[in-house]
Amino acid sequence: MQALPFATLAFVLYVAAAIWQGMTLLRRVPPRQGMVRLLGALGLLLHIWVVFQLMELSPGLWPGFTNSATILMAVVVNILLVASLFKPVLNASVALFPLAAIVLIVATWVPSQGRDTGLTPGILLHAISSALAFAMLVIAAVQAVLVGLQNQALRHHHIRGIVQSLPPLTTMERVLFELVWAGVLLLTLSIVSGFIFLDNLFAQHLAHKTLLSLFAWIIFTTLLVGRYRFGWRGMRAVRWTLGGGILLALAYFGSKFVLEIVLHQG
Template sequence: MSTIGLPEIIAVIGLIPLSIAGLRGQLGRPPLFWLLLLIAAIPPVSLVWQTVHNGWQAGLAATLWVSIATILVLYGIVAAFNRMAIGLSALLAPYLLLLAVLATLAHWFARSEAVNLASVPWFAVHILLAVGSYALLTITAVAALAIVLQERAMKRRRQGWTSATLPPVAETERLQQYLLWVAALWMGAALATGAANEFLETGRFLLMTHKILLSCLAFAVIVVFLILHQATGLRGRLAARWLLAGYLLLTLAYPGVKFVRDILLG
């Protein structure tokens, strides 16, 4: 087992203020939001930067920290272009805090498997596309969950935490669709570069491992949803369930497989 370092503890603590302020609906003032987002993002980004210098880490703990750092950076970019996305921090920040705690605990059982990014053609590009698409799909899934909660509150005619904290349904759906198109393009490119890597190394395009199978299923779910949305205008809670199903499959493919390998089988 490895010991938990100070950088991991700081990264966990840094996410707490953003989580509390988001849950309490106190991020209506953009300066406060950007300050808390900066406090939350700097420790994970620094942690990942230090880790990558020693080679790409394939363990569960490193995977979770890379995901957290990428999600926070991309979320900041999304919020800069769409202020309504700030309201999603009420759901996104606590979720990232949970992931950070899991990453810190996983560090006890981590197996360090450094990979030289320059040693495999297209590997660095594949990693960037795969992590980026997972981060975007995480933000999209959080938007989908916000829609489910908003519609449930409206159905029950309750004007409470959801309406006061989360962004309006119409704005959230537009943001969700835009992010999903970008995530789908990045996922397709990630699968293509992954197949190219496999072909250059083994002469075969894709070995149907659990990770590849689940990733392909997640991509298929997202593509089918986008087609249905264009053809039928699929939206609301049914659309959110499609997105959450796709996100669940990709989560099982990305950190899920590493959890089984490093924790359950390690």
């Protein structure tokens, strides 16, 4: 396939950036954030080019399972790179760059068929806000894992290794909640626009996505209320963030995976 060499090169760039950032966390190599961003950005450019190639091979306004996954991961990487210029979130690339690389290779080998659906400005708003919400909250989930590791290490008085490489725990938690705040606002826009512009959000093929998205919204919103009303932090914040993130991932990919991969239905 014509796209495979470019997907492979993107894979190498993503993994190289993730390995260097991972070695930085382990204090095996000096920090090189500029280099990590550059490798990630080059991987993203190739990633986007491959997405366009895949969309040409499977025409239709709404992409299928594997193509949807690789588009969403391109959005995730893009937001992560931009956010890392202002916030200490580049460490999330240790998990997200390899995930984007794997999804891209899988989509190249197993492209999915798109389907034609009327695309209106309202539906476009729903699609864009959904993608941005997913990106923000998946970055928040990885940030939560790092906060959890840092929290556990400090509780057991392990102050070497990864703890020394991360920003202070208070900073990590503040960034986590900023990501959740942004994600919840975008998820709210996605849900509201879906109710307004989609014909029936509780139709058979959309019901699970709607319900899981609503449950995820409730979890993230409860976390924010608990944070600012009761001072929730630490492992409680980590667990709630990961719980909401898992529900959101199931909402976005659950039915597509079952219908297209398991049952082989378009």
